[in-house]
Amino acid sequence: MVFQYTPTEFLNLPPFQGNKEIVRNYDSFERMVHFLELSPFITFDTETSGTAWYRHASICGVSFSGILDNAFKCFYIPFRHKTGETQLSFSRCASGLKKLLENDRLKIAHNFKFDEHMFRKEGISINGPRYDTMIAAHIYNENVSAALKNRAVLDLNIKDAQLYEQAVDIKLKELAKLNNMKITEYKYQFGYSHLPIDLCGIYACYDVDFTTQLYWFYERNHISTDYSRVFNTEMDLLGVLCDMEENGMPIDTDYLFDLKSKLQIVKSQVEENLFHNMRIRNFNIASDDELRNFLLNDLSLPLTKQTKKFQLSVDSDVLKTFSSYHSALSLISKWKEADKLANTYTDSIVRCMDSKNLVHCDFQQIGTIASRLSCRNPNLQNQPTDDDDRAIEYSGVDLEHNGIDPWSIRRAYIVRDKSWPRIYWDYSQIELRILAYYSQDPVMVQAYLNGEDIHSRTSLEVFGNKDKAFRRLAKVINFGLSYGMTEYHFAAAANITVEEAREFLNKFFERYHGVKLFRENLWEYIRNNGGYFTNIFGRPRRIPNINSYNIKDRSRAERQSIATHIQGSAGELTKESLVRIHKAIMSEGLQGLVFPVCTIHDEVQYDCCVDVLPKFCKIVKTVMEDYEEFKPIPIIVDSEYTLTNWSEKRGLKLAA
DNA sequence: GCGACAAGCTTG
DNA sequence: GTACGAGCTTGTCGCT
Numbered sequence: 001m002v003f004q005y006t007p008t009e010f011l012n013l014p015p016f017q018g019n020k021e022i023v024r025n026y027d028s029f030e031r032m033v034h035f036l037e038l039s040p041f042i043t044f045d046t047e048t049s050g051t052a053w054y055r056h057a058s059i060c061g062v063s064f065s066g067i068l069d070n071a072f073k074c075f076y077i078p079f080r081h082k083t084g085e086t087q088l089s090f091s092r093c094a095s096g097l098k099k100l101l102e103n104d105r106l107k108i109a110h111n112f113k114f115d116e117h118m119f120r121k122e123g124i125s126i127n128g129p130r131y132d133t134m135i136a137a138h139i140y141n142e143n144v145s146a147a148l149k150n151r152a153v154l155d156l157n158i159k160d161a162q163l164y165e166q167a168v169d170i171k172l173k174e175l176a177k178l179n180n181m182k183i184t185e186y187k188y189q190f191g192y193s194h195l196p197i198d199l200c201g202i203y204a205c206y207d208v209d210f211t212t213q214l215y216w217f218y219e220r221n222h223i224s225t226d227y228s229r230v231f232n233t234e235m236d237l238l239g240v241l242c243d244m245e246e247n248g249m250p251i252d253t254d255y256l257f258d259l260k261s262k263l264q265i266v267k268s269q270v271e272e273n274l275f276h277n278m279r280i281r282n283f284n285i286a287s288d289d290e291l292r293n294f295l296l297n298d299l300s301l302p303l304t305k306q307t308k309k310f311q312l313s314v315d316s317d318v319l320k321t322f323s324s325y326h327s328a329l330s331l332i333s334k335w336k337e338a339d340k341l342a343n344t345y346t347d348s349i350v351r352c353m354d355s356k357n358l359v360h361c362d363f364q365q366i367g368t369i370a371s372r373l374s375c376r377n378p379n380l381q382n383q384p385t386d387d388d389d390r391a392i393e394y395s396g397v398d399l400e401h402n403g404i405d406p407w408s409i410r411r412a413y414i415v416r417d418k419s420w421p422r423i424y425w426d427y428s429q430i431e432l433r434i435l436a437y438y439s440q441d442p443v444m445v446q447a448y449l450n451g452e453d454i455h456s457r458t459s460l461e462v463f464g465n466k467d468k469a470f471r472r473l474a475k476v477i478n479f480g481l482s483y484g485m486t487e488y489h490f491a492a493a494a495n496i497t498v499e500e501a502r503e504f505l506n507k508f509f510e511r512y513h514g515v516k517l518f519r520e521n522l523w524e525y526i527r528n529n530g531g532y533f534t535n536i537f538g539r540p541r542r543i544p545n546i547n548s549y550n551i552k553d554r555s556r557a558e559r560q561s562i563a564t565h566i567q568g569s570a571g572e573l574t575k576e577s578l579v580r581i582h583k584a585i586m587s588e589g590l591q592g593l594v595f596p597v598c599t600i601h602d603e604v605q606y607d608c609c610v611d612v613l614p615k616f617c618k619i620v621k622t623v624m625e626d627y628e629e630f631k632p633i634p635i636i637v638d639s640e641y642t643l644t645n646w647s648e649k650r651g652l653k654l655a656a
Numbered sequence: 657g658c659g660a661c662a663a664g665c666t667t668g
Numbered sequence: 669g670t671a672c673g674a675g676c677t678t679g680t681c682g683c684t
Contacts, residue, residue, distance in 0.1 A: 288680095305670090348676080367674070378676085479671095601673090
């Protein structure tokens with residue numbers, strides 16, 4: 001490894017203020033511990049050798065800040081910089097670090113969950129109330145990035161807050177180049193561990209400085225009190241997600257590798273068919289440019305659908321539309337389907353694993369503007385569902401009758417142990433129930449009180465008929481309600497004219513007048529309230545475009561407000577339930593017998609020791625359904641389980 | 657060779 | 669004028 005470091009790099013940066021110190025020996029470390037021990041809060045940040053805490057990445061240094069006698073100080077302790085510089089031993093400092101982090105005082109961090117993972121890896125737990133300034137930033141304004149330096153500029157008005165980060169970035173690019181690595185690869189492998197201590201130390205000190213100042217700023221703006229319900233849920237959820245990510249999801253790697261080669265063979269066969277048997281000119285099917293060229297020039301298809309940038313679209317919808325024109329089109333569809341699965345859902349999942357075949361996703365509490373969770377590395381929230389048509393073609397029966405999808409991805413998501421079933425609880429039609437609550441529409445409320453099939457009821461109300469075809473249309477409308485549906489989309493989805501669509505929707509809003517009023521009243525309220533509103537949990541959302549003079553922008557803002565209100569409430573419900581379940585696990589003594597493993601918007605997944613299964617199931621169902629605030633609408637969860645894998649989950653019935 | 661963007665696909 | 673919210677992948681294009 002090659003290193004280069006010239007102190008002159010700092011010449012153009014702001015001076016290293018007197019309240020910041022790089023801790024270079026054990027005496028200084030003890031003085032720091034003594035100072036921070038008496039601070040009413042402790043702000044911390046870890047610098048690491050990468051972000052993959054579940055693999056090689058570990059702490060190379062820690063920064064702290066706190067106050068004593070009105071003095072605000074920041075410290076950086078270097079432990080494992082691979083620069084040859086003298087530094088402190090982590091194990092020798094561990095008891096001092098524990099003294100600071102395991103006490104009951106307030107802990108503050110920006111992106112708390114990451115640092116908590118890093119400390120847990122070192123055997124240090126973090127106690128006391130948590131305050132994550134990144135989450136507070138998102139509550140303060142969900143429409144701009146919550147990155148630390150970005151908020152130091154925007155919210156604290158520190159104009160040069162980005163300078164040290166820029167200096168670090170320049171250094172990292174230099175180091176990557178010296179080591180002949182791409183910057184992304186370098187950052188993954190080494191993180192900040194090769195940064196000279198002076199540079200990393202001043203950078204890290206400013207990070208805890210900004211973080212503490214953001215804490216003061218958001219508290220001056222009453223974030224944790226004005227939004228106490230969502231704020232407290234988020235702070236509790238942070239620890240639950242930490243557990244969930246640490247537990248990880250076991251993967252059947254052999255299955256995925258087999259599936260990948262099976263899909264590659266299918267792709268080769270399709271290519272052979274197209275370019276050899278059918279004598280079609282060879283082209284790259286994955287290139288939309290080349291595919292468009294083929295459809296237009298070789299097959300002379302009259303393409304009309306356009307992309308956002310006014311190109312002719314060649315998506316799966318177009319291929320399906322023209323499939324009767326030429327037999328090549330269905331083959332191309334099949335190739336694209338196999339290609340998608342092979343590239344996105346087989347070995348790319350395996351690449352995210354640790355040494356024990358577990359994937360540890362990153363659940364993002366600030367990943368969405370509507371306050372749902374997002375998930376990445378890998379994203380477990382968009383794993384393909386098994387396909388009925390493929391199941392019938394392969395096994396002769398559909399999925400409901402235990403047919404098998406030969407290209408199933410979910411089959412790879414296996415249980416941890418045969419005596420530890422995985423349980424899935426999902427809220428039944430939660431968004432429509434929430435709409436029924438907000439609108440108090442009498443027809444909808446009554447349908448839920450009666451336990452009716454809501455799509456059939458809509459079908460009957462709008463079309464005067466609840467046969468299969470009409471129920472399907474009703475379902476399109478019902479789902480569309482959560483998105484602020486347009487008549488154009490309904491027309492396209494139902495394959496009817498825009499006039500017919502408008503007529504049906506008018507009929508719908510006539511029958512469900514409460515829903516119509518709810519939408520209009522919500523828009524009017526937001527308009528008169530400067531684009532700001534909150535949902536039943538007190539979650540804020542700002543949509544300034546609701547007052548735009550541009551009809552397109554305003555209509556979009558109206559759709560967004562409906563969607564945020566409904567989806568956001570459902571998301572909040574699931575998050576609050578995750579916290580409630582965690583608290584119940586603690587109070588019922590189920591620690592170690594139950595593990596959270598995943599959550600997908602309106603669903604939670606736990607691994608549960610079979611011995612405590614009935615008890616745990618009863619607890620979960622009770623706490624998930626116990627939301628009095630939605631009265632009279634009943635909140636219902638469905639339970640499923642598997643003893644093998646995700647693909648084979650089945651309805652769960654327990655004796656009363 | 658890299659970053660940014662567009663398109664397309666997968667979920668709830 | 670063909671919905672709401674996400675994440676991931678490939679191809680393309682312009683820049684260094």
